[in-house]
Amino acid sequence: MADIFDVIADGTRREILQLLLKRSSEGATGTSVSQIVAALGVSQPTVSKHLKVLRESELVSVREEGQHRYYSLSPEPLEQVDDWLVPFFVADGDFDLGEIEVPALPVPAVRAAEGIGRAAASAKVVVQSALKRLGA
Structure with a gap:
């Protein structure tokens, strides 16, 4: 597992964490990759790359429904x-x-x-x- 400070040093990953925090405070039970892409205005491959790092660091959890993945914050x-x-x-x-x-x-x-x-x-x-x- 990567050092937590290396993980949160990246601005895009911090923005993803902020988005997941905001959505969970609004009652969302998960946020799809496409919702993250739309909210941040970055490419899907970029978001997926950062979500992988966040998953490996256990900062996010993922729930799969068919071909869709929904991410939630694990602070x-x-x-x-x-x-x-x-x-x-x-x-x-x-x-x-x-x-x-x-x-x-x-x-x-x-x-x-x-x-x-x-x-x-x-x-x-x-x-x-x-x-x-x-x-x-």
């Missing part, structure tokens, strides 16, 4: 990125807890906080992508 591998980034934000001096004992958060609160963080990061990527397309 679990992105936790590696999250785990790698967190120390940089904590280590920069923003959080000096000294000897204060911090109680553990309940699991639902942790999941909610993770979801909010991911949503904020996703929104930032969407805005940056839109601004890039507009030439801003």
Whole structure:
């Protein structure tokens, strides 16, 4: 399996992940290759090549119906990125807890906080992508 950072380094793959995230938040149970091609404006072979990398990295799952394949986001591998980034934000001096004992958060609160963080990061990527397309 490729390194997760190599996988998400490619802009087209990030756009595919963003599209799958958006479609799943809209209630879609999968997105076809032709829908991805239409949304991104890239060729079908290009999309298929990137989907293969995303599949091998377990960032997407695929459901087959006849000759059609429907892709869905599987964000679990992105936790590696999250785990790698967190120390940089904590280590920069923003959080000096000294000897204060911090109680553990309940699991639902942790999941909610993770979801909010991911949503904020996703929104930032969407805005940056839109601004890039507009030439801003």
